[in-house]
Amino acid sequence: MATPSAVARSTPRPRPVRTRRNTELALVLAAVLIAVLGYNEVGVNIDGSVPSGAAGYGAALGVLALLAHGVIRWRAPYADPLLLPIAILLNGVGLVVIYRLDRATPRSEAAPTQLLWSTLGVALFIAVVLSLRDHKRLQRYAYSGALVALVLLVLPVLFPPVYGSRIWITVGPLSFQPGEFAKILLAVFFAAYLAVHRDALALTGRRIWGVRLPVGRVLGPVLLIWAAFVGVLVLETDLGTSLLFFGLFVIMLYVATARSGWIAIGLLLAAVGAAGVGWLSPHVHSRVTDWLDPLGSIEAGRGANQIAQSLFAFAWGGLLGTGLGNGHSILIGFAAKSDFILATVGEELGLTGLIALFLLYALLVSRGFRTGIALTDPFGRLLAIGLAAIVGIQVFVVAGGVLDLIPLTGMTLPFIAQGGSSVVTNWIIVALLVRMSDVARRPAPRPEEA
Amino acid sequence: MPRRGGAGSPAGGPQGLPGISTTGRRAGTFCVLLIVALAAQATRVQVFQAKELDHNPANQRLTVERYSQPRGNILVGHDTVTGSVPTGGRYDYRRTYTDGPLYAAVTGYSSQTYGNTQLEGTEDDVLSGTDPRLAGWALWDAIARKQNPGGDVYTTIDKAAQQAAMKGLGSQKGAVAAIEPATGRILALASTPSYDPGSFAGTSAADQQAWDELQADTNQPMLNRALRQIYPPGSTFKVVTAAAALAAGTVTDIDAPTGAPYPYVLPGTTTPLVNDTPVCNRPNLSLDTAMIYSCNTVLGYLGVRTGLDTMVSTARDFGFNDAKLDIPVRAARSNFDTEMNESQLALSSIGQFDTAATPLVMAMVAAGVANNGTVMYPQLVDRLTRSDGTAVQVMEPRTYRQALTPAVAAQVQRLMTDVVEKGTGTNARIRGATVGGKTGTAQQGVDNSGTPYAWFISWAKPAGSGEVPPVAVAVVIADSDATDVTGGGLAAPIARAVMQAVLGG
Numbered sequence: 001m002a003t004p005s006a007v008a009r010s011t012p013r014p015r016p017v018r019t020r021r022n023t024e025l026a027l028v029l030a031a032v033l034i035a036v037l038g039y040n041e042v043g044v045n046i047d048g049s050v051p052s053g054a055a056g057y058g059a060a061l062g063v064l065a066l067l068a069h070g071v072i073r074w075r076a077p078y079a080d081p082l083l084l085p086i087a088i089l090l091n092g093v094g095l096v097v098i099y100r101l102d103r104a105t106p107r108s109e110a111a112p113t114q115l116l117w118s119t120l121g122v123a124l125f126i127a128v129v130l131s132l133r134d135h136k137r138l139q140r141y142a143y144s145g146a147l148v149a150l151v152l153l154v155l156p157v158l159f160p161p162v163y164g165s166r167i168w169i170t171v172g173p174l175s176f177q178p179g180e181f182a183k184i185l186l187a188v189f190f191a192a193y194l195a196v197h198r199d200a201l202a203l204t205g206r207r208i209w210g211v212r213l214p215v216g217r218v219l220g221p222v223l224l225i226w227a228a229f230v231g232v233l234v235l236e237t238d239l240g241t242s243l244l245f246f247g248l249f250v251i252m253l254y255v256a257t258a259r260s261g262w263i264a265i266g267l268l269l270a271a272v273g274a275a276g277v278g279w280l281s282p283h284v285h286s287r288v289t290d291w292l293d294p295l296g297s298i299e300a301g302r303g304a305n306q307i308a309q310s311l312f313a314f315a316w317g318g319l320l321g322t323g324l325g326n327g328h329s330i331l332i333g334f335a336a337k338s339d340f341i342l343a344t345v346g347e348e349l350g351l352t353g354l355i356a357l358f359l360l361y362a363l364l365v366s367r368g369f370r371t372g373i374a375l376t377d378p379f380g381r382l383l384a385i386g387l388a389a390i391v392g393i394q395v396f397v398v399a400g401g402v403l404d405l406i407p408l409t410g411m412t413l414p415f416i417a418q419g420g421s422s423v424v425t426n427w428i429i430v431a432l433l434v435r436m437s438d439v440a441r442r443p444a445p446r447p448e449e450a
Numbered sequence: 451m452p453r454r455g456g457a458g459s460p461a462g463g464p465q466g467l468p469g470i471s472t473t474g475r476r477a478g479t480f481c482v483l484l485i486v487a488l489a490a491q492a493t494r495v496q497v498f499q500a501k502e503l504d505h506n507p508a509n510q511r512l513t514v515e516r517y518s519q520p521r522g523n524i525l526v527g528h529d530t531v532t533g534s535v536p537t538g539g540r541y542d543y544r545r546t547y548t549d550g551p552l553y554a555a556v557t558g559y560s561s562q563t564y565g566n567t568q569l570e571g572t573e574d575d576v577l578s579g580t581d582p583r584l585a586g587w588a589l590w591d592a593i594a595r596k597q598n599p600g601g602d603v604y605t606t607i608d609k610a611a612q613q614a615a616m617k618g619l620g621s622q623k624g625a626v627a628a629i630e631p632a633t634g635r636i637l638a639l640a641s642t643p644s645y646d647p648g649s650f651a652g653t654s655a656a657d658q659q660a661w662d663e664l665q666a667d668t669n670q671p672m673l674n675r676a677l678r679q680i681y682p683p684g685s686t687f688k689v690v691t692a693a694a695a696l697a698a699g700t701v702t703d704i705d706a707p708t709g710a711p712y713p714y715v716l717p718g719t720t721t722p723l724v725n726d727t728p729v730c731n732r733p734n735l736s737l738d739t740a741m742i743y744s745c746n747t748v749l750g751y752l753g754v755r756t757g758l759d760t761m762v763s764t765a766r767d768f769g770f771n772d773a774k775l776d777i778p779v780r781a782a783r784s785n786f787d788t789e790m791n792e793s794q795l796a797l798s799s800i801g802q803f804d805t806a807a808t809p810l811v812m813a814m815v816a817a818g819v820a821n822n823g824t825v826m827y828p829q830l831v832d833r834l835t836r837s838d839g840t841a842v843q844v845m846e847p848r849t850y851r852q853a854l855t856p857a858v859a860a861q862v863q864r865l866m867t868d869v870v871e872k873g874t875g876t877n878a879r880i881r882g883a884t885v886g887g888k889t890g891t892a893q894q895g896v897d898n899s900g901t902p903y904a905w906f907i908s909w910a911k912p913a914g915s916g917e918v919p920p921v922a923v924a925v926v927i928a929d930s931d932a933t934d935v936t937g938g939g940l941a942a943p944i945a946r947a948v949m950q951a952v953l954g955g
Contacts, residue, residue, distance in 0.1 A: 251480075255473040295506065304508040314495045315503035316511050328511050351496040355489050362485045369478030373471050381470045385477060392481030396488060405491040 017443040020081035021073050027085030028065045035061055035092025038324055042100045045325030060115065061092055064122045071126045076438035080371060083437065086364045087125075087430045090415035091118050091423065093357070096324065097344050098418050101337045104330035110337050110418045117420035121427030128431035135436050139379045142192030149185035150228060152178030157235075167238040176421035179241040180412075183390055184428055186245060187252075191382035194256035198378065202257040237283055240397050240411030246270060247393040252386050256378075284407075291407040306332060306340065310402045313343035314354075321350025337418040339410045342402050358399075361414070365392040368433050374440035384436045387429045510540075515597070517541035517562055522577040522600030522837065524557050524569055526607045532557060537652065545570075550646035552616055555625075555639050555674045556607055556830065558779070559647030564661060568674065569603055569830065570647075572778040576601040576834050576842065583842045599837035606635035606832045610951035611921070615640035618944030623929035625675035627809040628948050631817035631909060632918040633847040634826030636777065638948055639810075645671040677781045680806035681926055684892030685744045686905045686937070687801030689815055692737060692865055694764035695752040696858045704861050707734040714747040717754060717792035723747045723800075726891075741865040742873030744889060746800045753799020754792050761799060762788050767853035768818055768825055769811040777810070777830045784811040801890060809924045812907045814850070817922035819862045820886070820909035823854030870908070877942035878908050883953055884919075885910040887945065889937030901929050906941035910949040921952040 036058040043051030051057075065088045072079050095118065099111040132138070138145075155178055156167050168175045194201070201219065250266035253259075278284045289296070294307040304312065313329040316322065327347035332340050346354050368388020372381045391414050398417075401408035412422040495503070503509065520534035520543050531553045533546040545560040547553070558568020566574050575581035577600050584598040608628075615626035619642040628638035649660035664672050673679060695701045701708055712733040713722040723746045725731055730745030740748035753761055762771075765786035769775060773783040784807040790798060797803035810828060818825035827848040834842040854862065866886030869875040875887040890905030904927040911919035925941040925948075 251477050255470055255477050258468045258473045295508075298506065298508040304506075308506075308508065311495055311499070312503055312506065312509040312511060314492065315500040316509075318496055318500050328514050331510055331514075346492065346496060351492055354492045354496070358485050358489045358492075362482050365481050365485070366478055369474055369481070373474045373478075378470065381474065385470075385474050389477065389481055392484060396481075396484040399488045400484075400491070403488060403491045403495060405487065 017078070017441075019077050021069075021077060024072070024081035024084060025069055027081065028069050028088055029062075031085045031089035031092060032058065032062045032065050034089060035096055038093060038096035039099060041324040042096060042103065043325075045323050046100075046103050057095075057115075060119075061088075061095070064088075064119060068122050068125055071129050072434060072438075076129055076434055078438045078441040078443070079434045080367050080437035080441065082363060082367050083430055083434050086360050086367075087415060087427065090357075090360060090364075091121070091427075093345075094341070094413075094416035094418075094423075097341055097348075097416065098337055100324055100348070101330060101341075101344060103325065113420070114418055114423065117423045118427075120420070121424040124424055125427040125431040125434075128428055129435055132432075132435055135380050135383065135432065135439065136377060138188050138383070139192045139195070142189045145185040146189040149182035149189070152182050152185075167241070177419070178421070179238055180419075180421040180425040183241070183244060183248070184387070184425060184432075187248060187383060187386035187390060190249065190252045191379050191386055194252055194382055195378035198256040201253070202259055237281070238410075239277070239284065240394075240401075240409035243397055243409055244390065244393050244411070246273075247397075248386060248389055251389045251393075252382055255385050256382055287407045287409070291404060294404050306335070307402070307404055307408060309333070310340055310343040311404055314346040314403065317347035317350045317354075319351050321346075321348050321353055324348045335410070338412060339398065339408075339417065340402050341417045342399050342413055345416070357416075358395075361391065361395045364388075364430075365395075367437070371433055371437040371440050375436060380436055380439065384433060384440075387432055391426070391429065513562065514541060516578045516580075517543050519543065519579060519597060519599060521545060521560060522579065522602045524553075524573075524577075525602060525604045526553065526556075526609050526612070529609065530602075532560075539653065541653065545648065545651040547646065547648040547651075550648045551644035552612060553607070554644045554647050554672075555641040555676055556605060556612075557647060558674075559651065561647075561651050561657070561661075562653050563657060564650060568779050569605070572776075573603045573831065573834065576603060581842070584836050601837060601842055602835045602839075604832040604835065605830055606630075606637065607639065607830070608637040608952060610954070611638040611948050612640060614638070614947040614951040615925075615944065616642070616644070618925075618947045619927075622927050622940075623669060623675075624925065624927040624941075624944075625679070625809045626923065626925050626944060626948060627676045627813040628921055628923045628952070629813045629817040629826075629828055630920060631821035631826065631922045632920075634817070634828045634850065635832070635847075636810075636828050636830045637921060637952060638923075639674075639676045639830065641673065641675040641677075643667075643669050643671045674779075675926070675928065676809045677777070677779060678808070679928075680782050680784055680808050681903045681905075681928065682805060682892040683801040683807045683812055684890030684903060684905050684937070685746075685801055686812055686815070686888045686890035686907045686924075687799070687805055687807070688741060688744065688749045689819060689862060689866065689888050689907065690765055690768060691749045691753045691756070691761065691799040692741060693819065693854050693858060693862045694760050695737065695756045696861050697764060697854055698756045698760040700752055700756045701737050704737040704865060706736055708737055708740070708748060708752060709734060710740070710748040710751040712747055714751050714796075716750075716796050719793050721793075723750050723796065738865055738868055741888070742868050744869075744874050749800050750796035754796050756799075758788075758790060758795055761795065762786060764853065767851040769814040769850065770807065775810075775828075777828045779830065781810050781828075782808050784808050801892060809926050811924075812905070812926075813922055813924035816866075816886075816888075816907040816909050816924060818853045819859055819866065820911075820919040820922050821859075822856040822918065823852060823859035825850040825853045866908070874936075874938045875906065875908070875942055877938050878906065878910075878946045878949075880910055880946055880950055880953065882913050883910045883949070884913050884915070885946075885949065886919075887942065889942065891936045902936075903928055904940040905937045906945045908942070908945045908949065910953060912953060921949050923948050 039057055040050050040054055068084055095114055098114050102109045102111050156169050159170055167177050167179055169178055253262045278288050290305050290307045294311055297305045309332040329344040329347045330336055332343055365388050369385055372384030375381045394414055398411040398413050400406040412419045414426045523530040524532045531548050534543040535546055537544050541562050558570040560566045560570040579598040579600040584601050611628050615638040624642055626638055626640040629636055645664050650657040712731055715722045725746050727743050729743045735748050770784045770786040775781040787804045794803050798805045814825055827850040829845050831845055833844040863886055870878050870885045870887045874889040878885050878887045887908030892903040907924045909919040909922035923945040925944045927940045
């Protein structure tokens with residue numbers, strides 16, 4: 001039945017390639033424009049006038065965006081035209097929302113710092129696109145990268161805990177979360193290892209209870225590294241990141257081996273782990289309690305907890321939102337600009353704005369997966385898919401937490417939330433995806449599969 | 451079915467397992483589905499649970515919103531008696547009161563911590579700007595979430611009458627209610643000791659301390675005695691009894707002998723009713739004489755002769771037993787028992803036993819008599835306006851009940867004027883005015899050990915005027931330092947001052 005399509009697939013008809021760079025330029029400019037409009041809306045709604053820094057702010061964002069676009073034009077002309085505009089728009093919206101929250105907390109301004117980090121992020125984006133001509137080079141650094149990642153993860157233990165979690169490295173006024181960088185290195189490692197060992201993982205090993213277990217020799221290293229990562233994170237009570245690493249591992253293992261048994265085992269391990277941690281750690285236990293009954297603390301007379309405050313913010317926004325600057329999400333208090341920033345989006349832009357935001361993420365994630373599927377080398381495929389999965393899982397974990405869909409595990413919303421390491425890391429992820437999509441979409445004589 | 455990305459394709463996995471194209475697509479679908487789940491949950495929270503969450507008591511947004519703009523004002527005449535000042539805190543504006551204690555019984559309070567009461571409470575939608583009637587384009591404003599500026603509430607209060615009432619009450623514990631009989635407009639509503647509602651309008655420690663002190667004060671300054679407290683009305687209730695007796699035909703001529711015996715032993719008991727003055731200690735007094743000297747025996751006897759049903763219905767027509775008397779602030783229910791034996795009825799007919807009334811309802815009694823038997827619904831609000839002064843609602847006078855026929859009302863009016871001219875109410879006499887009134891002194895406490903309640907109810911009009919009197923008043927003094935506590939001595943001068951204030955204006 002599929003003869004014509006099979007023929008079409010085996011002998012693709014050559015067609016003119018459209019780089020879509022102009023589309024990208026238009027979208028980038030639109031993204032900058034939306035952010036500037038949002039910035040102005042904050043000013044108008046709070047002060048009744050356009051903020052004085054609007055021109056400078058718009059110019060800064062515009063220059064960054066155009067630089068990044070120019071570099072793509074120059075060195076990655078076939079790249080997916082949606083990746084950069086989405087990143088610019090998300091980052092711009094994040095800056096607007098952080099600026100808006102700054103207005104409610106005059107004594108701790110975060111937007112200027114965030115703009116600085118965004119600049120650094122775009123700079124790294126440019127650096128990656130320029131310097132990394134072929135993503136396959138990363139494969140060589142898989143093991144050393146994993147080692148660096150593990151060191152990065154362990155380092156915060158030497159620093160004082162912040163809000164109960166040892167996940168920050170603080171040097172003077174600067175602080176960053178090494179776990180953010182580690183996730184890229186880990187994705188690289190998984191991709192490299194699985195690309196080489198996928199056949200062995202998929203096909204060899206003994207069959208026990210209908211599940212074919214791979215030989216320990218093959219599974220051992222990857223399991224060991226993964227366990228080290230998750231173990232460290234659990235010790236540092238960074239549950240969000242450990243959940244992310246766990247999900248990343250399971251997804252990449254499944255994609256590489258096509259063995260759905262991994263998913264079952266993964267879910268089982270996750271359930272056991274979650275139950276164990278929830279039982280042992282009072283920190284986690286209270287979060288599970290809050291998740292199941294977010295308004296329980298109110299009925300118990302202890303006032304609204306953060307989840308309840310977050311839900312209040314979402315509810316107040318309703319369908320259309322209060323408008324930027326007109327909400328009261330600052331009532332959430334601590335972490336309003338970071339982990340809970342989505343609540344401000346929900347309150348001030350409403351369900352409409354939230355769905356638009358989710359669509360952007362969904363588009364970014366699906367473009368990442370599409371890049372992976374379109375590539376021909378197993379390492380690149382797995383890496384692109386892994387990076388896209390990181391974004392998807394992270395959005396789900398943090399947004400699901402503040403929306404009371406799943407228990408809260410502190411994490412940053414990609415590009416939107418306050419946090420330098422987060423913004424920089426996400427720009428690197430997008431840079432890698434841009435680089436790989438350029439390879440995937442390049443029409444020239446396709447390189448032989450590695 | 452050919453498997454996408456199967457063994458045949460370059461990306462296919464070995465031995466028929468799906469390749470990365472397939473598993474990657476599945477994983478991508480999974481990740482996108484995760485985000486779809488987020489959208490579904492967001493819809494649940496923001497659409498389906500929104501209303502409930504918005505109104506959760508722990509959600510401060512409604513309060514924040516309420517104080518995000520200046521609150522509309524409450525006015526007496528053309529003067530605003532309230533205001534709003536910016537705070538610089540989480541709540542942008544706080545309530546101020548220009549003459550707080552003077553009008554506290556009218557305005558109530560609007561506190562960021564302790565909520566809203568009285569007019570601040572009942573008219574809150576208008577004052578806070580949330581009343582949809584304030585909107586120019588209600589539907590669009592609802593969609594755009596436009597907050598309307600707070601509207602204003604114009605009261606019916608007469609500034610001079612209110613001031614006279616508060617001045618007259620002074621440091622005594624008591625209350626005054628004054629009504630315009632023809633319309634039911636409340637001209638004065640005073641309760642002492644009073645308080646300053648502005649002292650706890652905000653959220654500071656000082657506000658909390660002021661509130662705590664008011665709560666702990668045994669004199670209950672925040673109790674609105676004019677509306678919310680019921681007292682045995684004592685002899686002022688004899689106006690109701692006399693009206694019922696005339697309405698039922700028990701008495702047809704107020705100057706004719708009533709046949710009331712002396713002594714009058716309470717039916718079914720061996721206890722005789724006693725009088726406060728020896729003039730009353732004779733049989734067969736006329737109703738007029740009995741009212742002039744406030745004879746318990748005669749009115750007790752007439753109440754029993756008139757019968758429970760007529761007594762109950764007449765009391766009800768003046769506002770007794772109404773649990774939903776909203777002006778629009780709700781007044782406490784004044785009580786006249788509906789099931790009593792004859793001895794209880796006799797005591798109730800002279801305002802004792804279980805009979806208890808708010809000053810407001812006793813003012814309705816005086817006003818109903820003055821208004822030729824028609825009791826008007828008391829109202830405290832004249833009109834509601836938008837911030838630009840255009841009217842949202844203008845209150846029209848409403849008839850509460852036709853309590854008496856004009857003929858009976860005229861007879862009761864004469865009884866009351868005789869009380870002021872010749873009897874116990876001479877302290878209420880006003881030069882150049884016709885005044886009708888009735889005193890009351892109700893015992894209280896175990897074995898009457900407490901300071902008696904001194905009552906006076908009255909109305910007044912310029913002498914010779916055929917019009918309905920412009921003012922009717924009820925005054926109660928609940929606790930006074932005076933040695934001679936009688937309605938005529940303590941309460942009547944206050945009523946006179948209030949009536950003079952209205953007549954003079």
